[in-house]
Amino acid sequence: MKKLVSLALSLLVFVALLGGAEGEVSAKTNFSDIPSNHPYADQIYYLVNKGIINGYPDNTYRPNDKVTRREAAKMIGSAFNLNGTKRKTVFSDVKNTDYASGYIQSAYEAGYITGYGDGTYRPGGQMTRGEMSYLISKAFSFTASKKYYFVDVNPFSHQYDPINKIANNGVTIGYNDNTYQPKRDMTRAEFALFVARSLEPSFRVTKSQMSPETRIIKADWLNVRKGPDTSYSSVGLMKYGTTVSRYFVDGDWAYVKGSGLEGYVHTAYLGSPTSISGKIITVDPGHGDTDPGASANGLVEKEVVLAVSKKLRTYLEQAGAKVVMTREGDTYPSLSRRVEIAETSKSDSFISVHANNFHNDAAHGTETYFNKYAPKAKESEKLATYIQNRLYKAIDTSNRGVKHGDFHVIRENSITAVLVELGFLSNPSDAKKLASDSYRDKAAKAIYLGVMDYYESK
Numbered sequence: 001m002k003k004l005v006s007l008a009l010s011l012l013v014f015v016a017l018l019g020g021a022e023g024e025v026s027a028k029t030n031f032s033d034i035p036s037n038h039p040y041a042d043q044i045y046y047l048v049n050k051g052i053i054n055g056y057p058d059n060t061y062r063p064n065d066k067v068t069r070r071e072a073a074k075m076i077g078s079a080f081n082l083n084g085t086k087r088k089t090v091f092s093d094v095k096n097t098d099y100a101s102g103y104i105q106s107a108y109e110a111g112y113i114t115g116y117g118d119g120t121y122r123p124g125g126q127m128t129r130g131e132m133s134y135l136i137s138k139a140f141s142f143t144a145s146k147k148y149y150f151v152d153v154n155p156f157s158h159q160y161d162p163i164n165k166i167a168n169n170g171v172t173i174g175y176n177d178n179t180y181q182p183k184r185d186m187t188r189a190e191f192a193l194f195v196a197r198s199l200e201p202s203f204r205v206t207k208s209q210m211s212p213e214t215r216i217i218k219a220d221w222l223n224v225r226k227g228p229d230t231s232y233s234s235v236g237l238m239k240y241g242t243t244v245s246r247y248f249v250d251g252d253w254a255y256v257k258g259s260g261l262e263g264y265v266h267t268a269y270l271g272s273p274t275s276i277s278g279k280i281i282t283v284d285p286g287h288g289d290t291d292p293g294a295s296a297n298g299l300v301e302k303e304v305v306l307a308v309s310k311k312l313r314t315y316l317e318q319a320g321a322k323v324v325m326t327r328e329g330d331t332y333p334s335l336s337r338r339v340e341i342a343e344t345s346k347s348d349s350f351i352s353v354h355a356n357n358f359h360n361d362a363a364h365g366t367e368t369y370f371n372k373y374a375p376k377a378k379e380s381e382k383l384a385t386y387i388q389n390r391l392y393k394a395i396d397t398s399n400r401g402v403k404h405g406d407f408h409v410i411r412e413n414s415i416t417a418v419l420v421e422l423g424f425l426s427n428p429s430d431a432k433k434l435a436s437d438s439y440r441d442k443a444a445k446a447i448y449l450g451v452m453d454y455y456e457s458k
Contacts, residue, residue: 031061038063040189043196043203050199052078053192063189070100070123072132072191076112076139077103079195091121098123112139130159130182132194136171137162140198144168148207149255150180151248156226156263170204171197178210178248212245215256215270216277216320224263228253236261240322241278246270275455277320282342284352284409285309285325286419289332294357296424297431302330304434305353308422311444312353319452335408343414349383349454350417351447352409355434356424364427365398366391369405369419379416382457387420387450394446395439397423397430420447 034041044061047053052075055061077084077100084102091108094101104121107113112135115121127135136142142165150167153160159182166172171194174180186194197203217238225232228250238244244258244265253264271277285306287293293301306327313323324345326338333341342350356363368388370380384402392399400421410417422443423430433439 031055031059033060034063038189040193044189044192046196046200046203047075047079047192050079052195053188061188063187063192065188066126067186067188067191068123069121069125069127069131070098070104071188072127072135072186073104073107073113073121073123074100075191075195076135077106079199080110080139082106082110089121091115091119091123093120094123107139110139126185127191128182129180129184129186129190130163132186132191133159133162133166133172133182136194136198137165140169142166142169142171142198146209149210149247150174150178151250152179153182154227155255156232166194166198167207169198170201170206173205173207210247212247212257214273215244215246215254216273217242217244217258217265217269218271218317218320219269220322222265222269224256224261224265225253226263228264232264235263238265241280241320243273243278244270271318271320274319275452275458276316279321279349279455280324280345280347281316281321281451282324282326282338282345282347282350283309283312283316284338284342284350285327286352286354287332288327289330291332294355294425296357296361296426297428297435299355299425299431299435301355301357301425304355304422304425304440306330307437308440308444308447309353311441312351312447315445315448316451319448321451336412338409339412342417347415349451350409350413350415351387351451352407352417352419353447354419354421356421357426358424359426361424361426361428364424364430365400366395366423367400367421368402369407369410369421370402370417371406371411371413372404374411374417375414376416380410380418383416383451383454384418386453386457387418387447390446390450390453391420391422391443394442395423395433397433 034044082103083106086096086101087105088096089101089105094104144165146168148164148167153163163180217240220240221237223234224236224238225234238259238261242259244256247255249267252267254267254270256265287302313325316323324341324347326333326341368384370384371377374380388402405419407419410419423434425431
């Protein structure tokens with residue numbers, strides 16, 4: 001008889017433990033592993049008091065255990081008082097004897113769950129945070145009025161909508177690194193937290209809206225894609241100089257909005273905004289080909305100014321400007337052609353770069369010209385002044401000032417136009433500097449900074 005009693009007790013203990021693992025046993029007192037200072041204690045005990053969740057026979061809740069899809073269906077079913085009577089379900093892998101079969105079928109009939117394409121529910125599989133967002137958003141009929149972004153949730157993906165809905169309704173704010181981690185398995189503590197927040201408004205949280213950063217498109221035409229890779233399809237094109245709002249970065253790709261489009265673009269083609277972002281600037285290296293310009297002290301003007309102009313182009317482009325060169329090699333566009341290039345490209349300004357010469361090597365220094373009769377004379381004078389004030393100081397030459405000049409390329413130009421004379425090739429001191437690559441770089445940077453000064457003043 002004692003053996004029979006012992007066997008019966010052992011069987012009861014086994015059944016109780018099985019029930020704790022699947023069906024769970026109600027906790028009569030506080031769980032030993034959920035102290036009052038546990039971050040989710042209020043939410044867990046709120047659900048316990050409502051009879052939605054239970055603990056285990058050893059009076060634990062086991063908050064870090066993973067939630068199965070079976071358990072999730074039961075918890076949601078309990079929250080909505082769904083029929084939990086064990087019965088046959090539409091899913092081939094859910095037995096009618098499964099303790100959660102009634103809740104699974106009821107949740108299916110209510111439209112909260114759909115299962116997999118092969119007709120299974122996979123009740124023993126673990127519930128991910130992404131799957132949980134579907135379940136919660138459908139069960140509570142959440143809607144969204146705002147767009148919240150997580151670094152690891154593609155706004156074009158099927159998961160974005162439910163995750164955004166629960167974020168809109170105070171169920172989640174994600175992690176500190178602004179990820180949601182949709183593939184991560186839900187723990188029992190997290191599940192309780194999500195359900196409690198869904199049921200009780202006082203538990204809800206507010207996700208901070210991302211403050212996008214302003215950026216400038218630096219490619220002539222840039223594909224905006226549906227994902228962070230060239231394998232994703234394009235939703236459209238953004239042109240050079242377009243101002244966009246950058247919301248987050250995923251590896252080498254950024255999610256941006258602008259010009260009526262939103263999507264992913266490669267970060268290599270995004271620049272920080274400056275006073276010349278999106279401006280079109282024509283840089284005109286003087287002379288070229290059969291017209292060498294001035295020659296002295298072993299230097300040829302066409303070579304010096306082309307070298308400086310290329311460096312200038314780099315500085316301007318790095319600051320977000322689009323640069324149009326009238327020549328990039330040893331060629332000679334006519335003077336009228338140089339003007340035409342600037343005007344047909346709809347440039348905002350025109351900078352012609354030259355070097356001086358004089359029969360007397362005593363002449364030295366830097367000067368910058370504008371034409372006082374040109375359509376944009378006042379603006380041209382301003383630009384010339386800003387460039388001159390930077391240039392002569394940077395390369396330590398004499399300041400010969402800003403002057404009116406009757407040069408074709410600035411006289412006939414309808415846009416803001418200046419002509420820079422870097423220094424005198426005929427002067428040994430000036431020539432030595434202009435022969436130096438470091439001084440050529442200083443000259444280019446000074447002209448660039450003068451251009452920046454001009455546009456910042458506008």
